[in-house]
Amino acid sequence: METILEVKNLCMDFGGLRALDRLDLDIIKGEIVALIGPNGAGKTTFFNCITGIYNPTDGDIHIFRTGKKPERINGLKPNQVTEKGMARTFQNIRLFPGMTVLENVMIGRHCRTASGIAGAVFRGKRNVAEEKQVVEYSYTILKKIGLERYVNDLAGNLPYGAQRRLEIARAMATEPFLLLLDEPAAGMNPHETKELDRLIETIRDREGISILLIEHDMKLVMRLSDRIFVMDYGRRIARGTPDEIKNNPAVIKAYLGEETDA
């Protein structure tokens, strides 16, 4: 049981609004963890906090990487968080629509390569080799995700489901230890959802990447996740295995509302 991410007492205020209220969460290596909750519960805010898009008001976010000291990553910039090994996707797809599919994935390799301006202009041996390696690595990832036939197409022209998968491919190119997926199945048809389900499991099993996902598709969540965290109004209201969550009265209350004497 090796913890890789530990969030303690995380708070995020927007002016007078407390979007996240003393939130705790932890992820163990090799786990698929789901974060669920009604709309507006603060799930995406939580993602933005731990990936550096927002700077949390209070609390601690620690990452534990094998062979490295524990690190506190509050207040790091998004690109630094990605460099540390946490890559994300977005709820509303944010690909680079004017770039090809392969180029999109190659952007993911940016933080793992080092060529500078001089390298670009003079194209020394090292840079040529690096560039070749970037292309090959990216293509391998596209093959793993099953997008290789779109290699040279513009990302913006891809079918919706393929765009979602391309976002995952791009995130994987950064060699993360933890993949954060924000509603990966949103807008997908049942067939695409099933494919995504399989893909997420493969990523965990073959690549050894742990996964934290926000998702509204309960069938997907219950089938995939090892553990589930439930949020409402910026607080954690429950956590546990899918079975525990299904029967948790607090969760049922949050989703369906309370019975009142009318």
Added chain:
Amino acid sequence: MVTTEGIKRSFLISLWFMFLTFPIMVIRVNTIENVIEWRWKNMMIVGIGSFFLSFVWRWLIGRKEAGRKKSESGDSIEVPPGQRIMEDRRFYVPGLIMLSIFVAVFPFVFSAYQVNIMTTALIYVMLGLGLNIVVGLAGLLDLGYVAFYAVGAYSYGLLNYHCGLGFWAVLPIGAGLAAIAGILLGFPVLRLRGDYLAIVTLGFGEIIRLILENYNEFSFGPSGIANIPRPGFFGLEMSLSTATVYLYFILIALTLFTVFVVNRLQNSRIGRAWIALREDEIACQAMGIDKTKTKLTAFALGATWAGMGGVLFAAKTTFINPASFTFLESAMILSIVVLGGMGSIMGVIVGALVLILLPEYLRGLGEYRMLMFGITLVLMMVFRPQGLIARVRRTYKFEETVRQDR
């Protein structure tokens, strides 16, 4: 094509145009005899002309729409003819040879005037390619680009006046100073995007110009700096015409150098990062790209070329004053990039040549010159919003895909 509906619409359009142009085309006040001349013939011409032109206009729009629908449905991905020529060896090798022969003999065949305007056009090619890094690749709308051009020009003027430095010594210094100015501008605008960035850069451009105009002790104010030497060649004395030809070849060499560097940059890790920044800033950061560094390199590299262009401009005209660095220049360079095709090197080159040479060659039209120029720009943007030559997308081939591809 010609339906009653179409005729009706064209008729209305021609009526509208006759009404619009009535005050300037029909009425003329003869101030000597104090009478009004009614030129009804002009009204006829406008009416008939706009009637037929509206047909042509609709036909062109229709063709453009059809083309877009075709490309959107995606089943027939046509390679545009321009791109085909550039990719097919049979076309571009002889084309390139002919072009280089033309470029080489140009100054010996044509008059000094022609060589001069071509030299100016080449300076704008460099400026356009520099701004292309900032606007076309990194997507940062910079309306104050002329500031860096001024920094380059004044670094030559002042360093020559005070320290007696020659052209070749100042060329890298001017480029470096402009790059520093680029970074100085870059820092405060890191958080800004789109319209806001445009306004701040516009202000920056004006600040530099106003400093040059008002700081007399430093820049000699509006009277500028005169007697800037032309580029030297190992201390050789040159007549004016030789110097003109020499400068032309310097610019050809520097333009080739610029094209080489910009081409390599845009097909590199950094170039990709710029394009990603243009496409989506948040996603770009989330994918591990340092926004600050990427933006600053774009600003600095873009400014470097403006600085070099400035040094060359000073060397060409031998006189500089702040009036040469107004917002109009920035707008011109930006038009070159947009008209040529954002992010496309070939496009920017063609754009610069068209925009700088066209007004010169249109001189035959006399007072209608700028009107024709304006109409050309409007038509270009309506029918080819992607620019004269759109950016050629780089494709990669893999063993597996080659077999699958048609």
